[in-house]
Amino acid sequence: MMPWLKSFFRTRWIASVPPVIAAIFFLAFSGKLPPLRDALNLIEAADIRQHLDFLASDALMGRDTPSPHLKKAARYIADRFQEYGLAPVQGSYFQKFRVSRVRLGKENHLTVIRKGEETPYRLKKDFMPLDLTGSKAVEGELVFVGYGITAPEYQYDDYAGVDVSGKIVVILRHEPREKDPESPFAGRRLSPYGQIKTKIQNAIDHGAIGALIVSDPLNHRSIRPRGFPWPSLYPNLPNDAIPLTLALTEKNKIPVVGIGKKVVRQLFGSVDSLRQWQKRIDATMNPLSRPLAGIRVRLQTQTDRQDEETQNVVGWIEGRDRRLKQEILVLGAHYDHVGVLKNAAAGMDSIYNGADDNASGTSLLLSLASAYGRFPTKPRRSVLFIAFAGEEKGLFGSRAYVEQPLFPLEQTVAMLNFDMVGRNAPDTVLVGGVTHSPDLIRINERENRFVGLELEYSLEPYYTRSDQYNFGRHRIPYLFYSGGLHEDYHQVTDHAYKINEYKIAMIARLAFRVSWTIANTEERFRFVENR
Amino acid sequence: MNSKSFFSVLMIGGVLVWGLQTFAGGKYKLAYKFDKGEQLRYKIETSMENVQERMGQEIQVNVDGESVLLLEGEGKDKDGNVKFLFSVESVKSRIQSPMGDTTVVNPEELIGKRRRMVLSEMGKKIKIEDVDTLKLTGLAAQVGGQQNALQFPMLSRDAVGVGSSWTAADVDSQVNQGMKIYIRPTTTYKVDAELDTLGYKCLRIQYKGSVKMDGEGQQMGMKIVLDGEGENEGVMYFAPREGRLVYVDSNSDIEMNIALTGQMTMTMPSTISTRAKMVLLK
Numbered sequence: 001m002m003p004w005l006k007s008f009f010r011t012r013w014i015a016s017v018p019p020v021i022a023a024i025f026f027l028a029f030s031g032k033l034p035p036l037r038d039a040l041n042l043i044e045a046a047d048i049r050q051h052l053d054f055l056a057s058d059a060l061m062g063r064d065t066p067s068p069h070l071k072k073a074a075r076y077i078a079d080r081f082q083e084y085g086l087a088p089v090q091g092s093y094f095q096k097f098r099v100s101r102v103r104l105g106k107e108n109h110l111t112v113i114r115k116g117e118e119t120p121y122r123l124k125k126d127f128m129p130l131d132l133t134g135s136k137a138v139e140g141e142l143v144f145v146g147y148g149i150t151a152p153e154y155q156y157d158d159y160a161g162v163d164v165s166g167k168i169v170v171i172l173r174h175e176p177r178e179k180d181p182e183s184p185f186a187g188r189r190l191s192p193y194g195q196i197k198t199k200i201q202n203a204i205d206h207g208a209i210g211a212l213i214v215s216d217p218l219n220h221r222s223i224r225p226r227g228f229p230w231p232s233l234y235p236n237l238p239n240d241a242i243p244l245t246l247a248l249t250e251k252n253k254i255p256v257v258g259i260g261k262k263v264v265r266q267l268f269g270s271v272d273s274l275r276q277w278q279k280r281i282d283a284t285m286n287p288l289s290r291p292l293a294g295i296r297v298r299l300q301t302q303t304d305r306q307d308e309e310t311q312n313v314v315g316w317i318e319g320r321d322r323r324l325k326q327e328i329l330v331l332g333a334h335y336d337h338v339g340v341l342k343n344a345a346a347g348m349d350s351i352y353n354g355a356d357d358n359a360s361g362t363s364l365l366l367s368l369a370s371a372y373g374r375f376p377t378k379p380r381r382s383v384l385f386i387a388f389a390g391e392e393k394g395l396f397g398s399r400a401y402v403e404q405p406l407f408p409l410e411q412t413v414a415m416l417n418f419d420m421v422g423r424n425a426p427d428t429v430l431v432g433g434v435t436h437s438p439d440l441i442r443i444n445e446r447e448n449r450f451v452g453l454e455l456e457y458s459l460e461p462y463y464t465r466s467d468q469y470n471f472g473r474h475r476i477p478y479l480f481y482s483g484g485l486h487e488d489y490h491q492v493t494d495h496a497y498k499i500n501e502y503k504i505a506m507i508a509r510l511a512f513r514v515s516w517t518i519a520n521t522e523e524r525f526r527f528v529e530n531r
Numbered sequence: 532m533n534s535k536s537f538f539s540v541l542m543i544g545g546v547l548v549w550g551l552q553t554f555a556g557g558k559y560k561l562a563y564k565f566d567k568g569e570q571l572r573y574k575i576e577t578s579m580e581n582v583q584e585r586m587g588q589e590i591q592v593n594v595d596g597e598s599v600l601l602l603e604g605e606g607k608d609k610d611g612n613v614k615f616l617f618s619v620e621s622v623k624s625r626i627q628s629p630m631g632d633t634t635v636v637n638p639e640e641l642i643g644k645r646r647r648m649v650l651s652e653m654g655k656k657i658k659i660e661d662v663d664t665l666k667l668t669g670l671a672a673q674v675g676g677q678q679n680a681l682q683f684p685m686l687s688r689d690a691v692g693v694g695s696s697w698t699a700a701d702v703d704s705q706v707n708q709g710m711k712i713y714i715r716p717t718t719t720y721k722v723d724a725e726l727d728t729l730g731y732k733c734l735r736i737q738y739k740g741s742v743k744m745d746g747e748g749q750q751m752g753m754k755i756v757l758d759g760e761g762e763n764e765g766v767m768y769f770a771p772r773e774g775r776l777v778y779v780d781s782n783s784d785i786e787m788n789i790a791l792t793g794q795m796t797m798t799m800p801s802t803i804s805t806r807a808k809m810v811l812l813k
Contacts, residue, residue: 173589188591188593188627189591189629190589190590190591190629194589195588195589196584196589215802220580220582220802220804221782221784221804222761222784222786222802222804224761224784224786224802226786226800226802227800228798228800229758229788229790229798229800231790231798234758234788236745236756236757236758237756237758237788237790237798238754238756238790238792240792240796241756241790241791241792241796241797241798242796242798243796243797243798244796341793342792342793393796461629461631464588464629
């Protein structure tokens, strides 16, 4: 040893060295600030720009769902996931699902049988199949199930005390006390319980084999047989306006039709009589569900489907904690857009590049994947990255995921969604989740002190308009990040050069800090129902 | 007979002759009249509920409006149609939707901006044109429809009295934001009373009918097609001597389907229920 080194070690201050080293080691390996900084440094605006330029390029022709161009985008995202070290899920970076166009077939019949007497009703005039109807023929007793709502948190269940298994149900649209601001439900705005989809699923869950939907006469004057405007019944409507639907639930569907005054009169005596029933439910908030004695219904709806396959892109980081790694944090962004403008004039820009909507969010997701994948310390919980397809068609990708989750939804602790994050004020991000996810909002506020973005909480009205909604429907707390709307929204002018990649990088750094906190704490977060 | 009596008879005869033109044997010949320079004010209350299904989500929008419209007569055109200017003097509109609630009061872009209507004596809207430049954007555009709330039910070509009824079919077209929409009501009217209302001797006319709507246009690169049908009913009080609509209260329920193709492919069923009251202010 050299003399000067000997004297160095003989000095008294050397006694304090081991704790300092220990502290450095502790900080380095405990996932605290220094390594987090390293991870944040992996988020680079230049990488984000590269992703953006590819995803929003004309070569991808607006990334319509389903299309070969969307497939090309999916391949790009999957390759990046692999490059960054994310693992495939169940052996694949793709979660495939089917979408279909549904047309009304020829066999659509509704017959009410009362004391042996059969009354057939007319399609369109008296009844109309809904778009979520199944291709089936059923016959059964009829049960009135009020609003068809089961809402345990409000101690309200229209199915309490009635058995609808193997029977056909009559369901009122909307929610109890629709015009009462004090209603436990959401009134005119409709909570998810008031949506027809939720009601039909609830009927199916209770074993019903068919459903008749009727407008609630207490709050709505028009009692017409409202269903889906099938182009075969409305010749003015173009045949190619048939929207895509998500096909994976098809086998569980039941026949569902809207009914008009004529059918209501036969079932309830009069529209006013039904109105009185509804009045009683609203007044007491007690269900008035009951079999409609002596009435059977024969119901058939027929649909013809044309299926196509598309895909979400998935990759994950397995958590390092033996117990917590069973729990999942989902980070997501939709990578599809709306395709090309049909019938565009020659020389006119016809490609909806969707740079902000949502190549920006997808690029942000890739930057997070890069940071998580290349950062040597893994989070305690597992983190799943999903690029969703079909958001523009009706949140299909996220719905397909929650219908057939790759990890149990009960073990999914939170979801962060990024949609349109590259425009407007460079230092401001809009955040959604105030109503449903107060714990996550608090974490976001805390972590933002290190990032310094202006946070605006104006996204609550947009809750149902992006992929966080499907997770919220399953009571999974979420945060929704967006830069907000602008004049190029859903225009062919939504180009990559208008995007601020530095803003995206700032939001990505905030999202990394927030997600890292979520993924490393023992805490479970609340989902608060909308009141 | 002195000259005074003679003149009295002449005067009574003149009134009688004039009266017979509009009142013949308990019956009136109905026509909308509007003298040049004459000013009328109507208070219009509208309440519209639009329940729409969009991508599996039901959305309800309610718009309640109250406005005062000023009508200024311009006489007749060469075909004998009534011409008048109309503008919104005041408006308050409350919009409730899942996106939030908004109240709009007297937007500058709308108040006082005049449009011209050419109306046949029977009530057919021949033409509507802008006189002042109307640039309605944002919320003002949402309440701009108050100008279209002016309604003139179709009158009978024959003289009518209590118990008379007639059916009128009409086609009204509106061009709005790149859309051309045709409204085709077929309405049966029945006079059920003659009474004094708001200082006028009026016929009370009940009406009921059906309406079909269709249209198409381009917006944001999408082709939009409308197809709908529904029912309407109401009551109006018409002062036959003055040729003036005194009061209308109408309800309509329309099932309207909207199909989009192009950038987005969507078919949206909607139910539009409207109530409109129009009262002549003194």
